Amino acid sequence: MAKQLIKGNEAVVKGAILAGCRAFFGYPITPASEIAEAAAYYFPQVGGVFLQAESEIASIYMLYGAASAGIRAMTASSSPGISLKMEGISYLAGAELPCVIVDIVRGGPGLGNIAPSQGDYHQIVKGGGHGEYKLITLAPNCAQEMCDLTMLAFELADKYRNPAVVMADGFIGQMMEPVEFPQPVSSFPDKPWALRGEDADQFRLITSIDLEPEGLERHVLHLQEKYAQAEREEVRFEEYQTEDAEVILVGYGIVSRLLHSTVDEARAKGLRVGLLRPITLWPFPSRRITELATRVSAFMVVELSNGQMVEDVRLAVAGKVPVWFYGRMGGVVPSVEEILRVLRQQIEV
Template identity: 60%
Template structure:
């Protein structure tokens, strides 16, 4: 729920994400600073004590993810944020958290790579985020905002989904979303007492109840398989209920552009420019990267001549597009790497070259 006044204020993306998390009821935040998301940690360090929360700067991202693990065991709303190399360091812990079925929220503000890379916006973390960067058969729910307002809204959703499915949720942004300033309407502060009750499993002290046990493993292979079967059943429910996307001018489209996050907002202007040239083009922007909105994309694929995917990477999401389309139409790709943001003009020219 947004504020009754619906007052818009200018906020940087990183700070808007932080404030949205606080308003969602997050009172526990652990992080190690890394550009281009360090403003989230800076904001939390100042703001959390004002609402009775706890901020702790850790000695590393490995320490961070294990603190998130421990805090999530209490059933409280907990979050961390990082950027690409830091997110890599968290992967083992994320696998443990998924295996323990604990609700928590991660924010990854992607920068150029591989390796240390640079601090410019990129989308090269898609595989790491969507395919599972850690070990085992687990999934993260992955949300990809394309505006600062959407980053606010999806941060709220991330906590709700984490609680509903007892699963870690990732808000996957990029350096541009994190650093740009846009007007946003912030939600109202959630009443902590109304948040979901996790007393049936959370570790809150067993003086007046039977002890609870949280574990991410089972050394018996049959037992571990049963755990995995339960996880997969949950992931199927998520796939059935939580696919989200945006369509723009697709009703009469003969060609479809596909992109997420920052690229998705760029493609919207490309669609408008191509429409002025009498080219019937539409946009499909995945909002959930997992579960990928494959059902709807597959339906649209039956009505268009080709699909043109644009990413700030060498081509990662394009693989899921091709799987969703399943050979119904040709899928073409255009990408920029290393933190280079493609311009509407170069995308427009690349697309026209494909359909010549």
């Protein structure tokens, strides 16, 4: 199909509709507002629902309602808004409701700023809400993936009856790139658990409560089984020049693109450097990192944060080789030259 030059945030909306999403519940926040705006424009035209909620909290619970009804539905926000949604996200995970949440991460903590950041890794990947749950987390690094991974998020959410998050930053959301949109999805999985407003509903209950400790433990163990399956089947990552690499750079989202350029520049200077880019932040490509740790001399993790994903890399490396970290915060995005300089300093030490 022909390509379209389009903002990542808009590609999310078109991808969602192509994936069969027909309800969007939003609340304005920079730098995610384009998603709600595009949704407000397109959803009603394709027979879907767009509703601007009174709060982030209301929007996540409207999503809970629509997901209970078995339709593909979504919301989008940015970091402080996602913090507000966390209560509902825990309920969604507990009640096993599939849905998609897009987080265009901005600088924090607090009001922070609206510049690109990856400071939400902990809140999304480790669970900002209460209880023992996981969120399938996809990290696109271009406009094409804003479409593709949003569509995948709907598939995975349905497959696991679990919320899935597309986590990007303001760069990926607001940059324009060519996108080739796929054909719309026309077949959807059955949801025999969903409420339909029909007589069979009397046997169905959407809930996250179980006052019996043994009962709740059984439920939580059931969730853990799903998560174990996702860890076996859904890990996605991309490697570049890792075959003969001595140092492997690890980064996701916008950072992975900086690191891609860094690998090229480093190779041009004779440094054997490669890139591992997690596409799924959860489930995390831990096993692959553990394998690589047996044959490389170091990893360098670069994040737009104080060092959050680096914890998962260190867990996977388990002390076998050094794991260096370089992070910029507050919306500062490092240049390729800067990353290369840090890399050379680390190698020389």
